[in-house]
Amino acid sequence: MAETKSLFDGLLKNIEFAFTWTGLSLESRKRSSIDTIRCRFVFIFNFIWLNSDIVGAVSWFIEGIENGKTITELTYLFPCTTLSFLASMKSVYHIKKEDLVNQIVEDMRTLEEKGRDKINDKIEVIINKEVKFLKFVTTLLNTLNVMMVAVFTSSPLILITIKYVKTGTLELMLPFLDVYPFDPYDMRLYPFLYIKQIWSECVVLLEICATDYFFYTCCTYIRVQFLLLQQDIEELIPCKRISVGVIKYDEDVRRKFLDLVIWHQQLISSAEMLEVIYAKSTLMNFLISSIIICLTGFNVTTITDIAFIVIFMTFLFMGLLQVFFFCYFGDLLMRSSMELNDSIYNCRWYLMDSSFGKDLQFMQKRSQKPCKLTAWGFADVNLRAFMRVLSSSWSYFALLKTVYSAQRS
Template sequence: MLPAARTFGEFIRIPIRFYQTIGEDLYEHRSPHRIRRLILKALLYIGFLNFNVLVLGEIIYFVKALNSFATVLEATGVAPCIGFSFVADFKQIALTVHRQTLREHLDQMEELFPKTVRQQAQYKLPQRERVMRRVMGVFTLLCLAYTTTFSVYPALKATVQYWLLGAPTFERNFGFAIWYPYNATGKTWVYWLTYMGQVHGAYLAGVAFLSADLILVASVTQLCMHFDYISRCLEDFAGASKKCAEEDIKYLQALVVRHAKCLELSEHVNSIFSFSLLLNFLTASLTICFIGFQVTASSTEDIVKYIIFLTASLVQVFVVCYYGDELMTASLRVGDAAYNQNWFECDTRYKRLLIILILRSQKPASIRAPTFPPISFNTYMKVISMSYQFFALLRTTYSDKGN
């Protein structure tokens, strides 16, 4: 029995489902269930209200901790959490601002998606999707492991110590250092209500941060798949000649139109994600720096949590840079494939179309952030280099003050 063809909904299912868990439904306009839409919208608004109150509490705690050298280590521990929260918040803001553009983008990607098993085999969809799923799986595991470890660990540790190891009291600690205008650990019900608010805020931040990048990964994966398909069609098309010029021209016209559509969709990706990518790369160096400092200066217990956080941050930047590099490489390959054809015996009109295709491919499709060059592996190396420079400066400053 032949396998069923994959649908676009299945291809992009992971980020869509994650968004729905926090109340964000990207296909809300297609849903006929009004009550469900209202419930999801209420969940989203309440969740982000709680999350932003927590971020405000983190900022106040950070400012207070900076006033004393004795608590500067605590301040550097809060800083990466604030950076992560800001990026998650602005990714959601960017999604809200560009919601209509994103919906149009997804609709056009769905229209371009290969529909039959035979087409999907020609596009090498199974291989592309397999790699994409693995990348999404690793990134998702690390991102949610970070938020879960920070938010759940204090209660889990206190439970084990109190119920299994016979500790005299249940330690009421929190996973994140946040200032509250009330005594958050005084009463049991207040503590647990506050604690659950932190857990939900951490999950919402993780999903908002993660899902935007997963949609970016899915979009770039499909665009690379189309660019590679166009390249293979151009390389394999050896029938171009003056004898069947009309058929050859129609064949090439279809590829030119598809190539132009892919370039248009790559610009959609930039218009939707450019602002969040800018903030992402601006904060990435400082975030990685502060996390690295915590790893070298914290207790063994905290080091494990911060190593997970550091790994997630490094992987996130690497994934974006990797797919940026893949998109540029795949789009440049189209021009090379067009030139490598047996074009010198073709009709003049065919040659003109081929020139247009080659000229368009000279400016590769890319992921860009405002004021930044196209994102590639060079961007990743610059982020790591800047992170190390900030880390060395912070480590030296802290050591000098300690002496």
Template sequence: MSREEILFAKALKKVNNFLKFSGIYFDEEDINRNAAQRFLSRKFYCFNLLWLALHIIGEFLWAIDGIKTKASIVKLTYLIPGVTLSVLGCCKSYYLVKNGNLVSELIRTIKSLQSEIAISGLKPEIENDLNKRMVILTTVVTANSFLDGCGVAVFVVGPLVLSWLIYNSTGKLVMQLPFLAKFPFDETDIRFWPLAYIHQVWSCAIAVSTVHGPDGFYALSCTFLVIQFKTLQYDIERIIPESEDFALATTQDEFRMRLSRIVRRHLELIRCVDTVEAIFSKSNLCNVAVSSIVICVSAFNILTLGDFFLIPFIAFLIMWTIQVFVLCYYSDLLIESSTDVSDAVYRSKWYTANSAIMKDLLFVLTRAQKPCKLTAAGYVDLNLAVFNKIMSTAWSYFALLHTVYNK
């Protein structure tokens, strides 16, 4: 196996282990199953999805009561990040399982492309770029895992600390929960509190894994597709050696065989990007639509809540910012690396070839000028400009909310 194949297999295994926590995981048999069969084969995931849905319903019911009873804006904004993460987790995991056949097909195609170029081996320039991309990917996954751990830990321990502080000051045992939600029983009663507490803690763990598991696969797929595009550029630049005489028929035939292989790889890469788009476009739309609001509310909570409760929302704010940045960053990389293929054609020694070969190369150059990109269900192209817009909008919302709160 080539170094790229080994790294891909290791990274894929790590992502799959994260997905197994919520019951999603990769399964090669998905390619032969319909959507209903894919869900039925993941009974643990269906259980978790139902569990999380009940938590979301409880939070929405609390929000409705809070609006009716005119609850404070602080309590209402406290609710938003958690319920948004839960809904987004349901959305991302649902589309990943629903499109399980496309996921299996994408993994197979990437492995096939890797094995094809493994014969000649990775060039030093490509291997250095691969190492850099893997460092970035590992850093992103590690940072999100650490922030998730901090946020979940504080949300889990926070109610216990608050209950203890209330008991010390008043002498009354008033049990607290990590999140605001409505239950069909008195959740502050010590007899029922453990059930509500376990339900919310597990819901939080499911929400985190169903968001960052699919995101990990998204980043992994984009990373190795970018490397494939870089390898394609390298091969195109060197498709015309200096020593070849294109007046010879055999030389032209050899060139056309090399070009045919390159064109086929290029088309396969374009199809892979389209597959990633089909898997993630709808969940990306949900992500982009709510990101400005969630970032705004998280920043507002940091300003208004007490010292101890700052920690989970600081972690949440950084985690969500990184999460939406990753979506835009990797799409931006795909746009850049796919359009650079046209530059590779220009950098090749096309001027030494005859008119027929120049015409063939022109077709490759023209097709490569159309970027491969990922979108939010076709409504907006994901790139770093969109990330800047999301952050700018979040700041505007935050300024408005802070002004209203101070009045």
């Protein structure tokens, strides 16, 4: 039970690293003035650092169009650029919603206090299963992120070495094709620019991890609270033979039922806060993920260099998992809220008098309306949304392949 007592704080501890290095915060109200200045400095430093590379990439793309580069060459840089833009926007939206982030963290702790003495062995097994899955997801994504950094860090050096061995010519390369107002391959600047681009990639991955992991954590914990609420509703009416007579809807039962209704309202409020925090960034996430999956898939099918295929296969797999898990945890929260309807039906309401049944109907009616997260109202965040993202990506991919085939012919 020791793990359960500090479950939410333990989950936040697991994602603290990403927030520290991006300048984002989970509890800005508790920061001292010095900590606030430090966080803002780190965030602004990373924001300028990253967006300078985004501007350089966009400049390279514009120059490429003017110079008549092929679609394959133009799309080489675009997935990385769009992902960088997504990470930057996610972090900005998180900063703008800091007050709500503070509030939802406090509400989660309040709910944990309420449900602490309601956990039995059966529920504890379910909770441990949910927490283990969350940790598995974050570990998997962290591993992929490390692989991404390793691949993008090492691939230019490997290609430089191979070309030097074959031709005897030292041709410097950078991980990303950016335009600079100076010669980026000047040996006095090249090492700094190489490190700069690698840190920009780290910032992108850390910002996405920080915002997404907090989303996963909140969805998981709200699900845990719904499981505890379901248990309490099912046990509200004591098991009793019908022959004994109808159980009176007295003040004790009424008080317990009112506590459950308030608990349900708090969970609904938490889900709505999560919706406000993530609604706009989720819409952008869906749109950009469709583009990233499309362009990365296009690069994999058109590029013949094995090294680049490995790079983009890793990128494609990471992009698919990012949007899949985002939709999965949104779906998890929605299903958890709807499962409450079954628990209400199974709470032995038939042993109580009719006045209890009438009150119970109001709660059941509300539980039939799911607590759902949306992409700013345009789409629900669930597994169906993931299929829609894949469908959009495939449409863009087919169009791009058609244009590519026409250009080649």
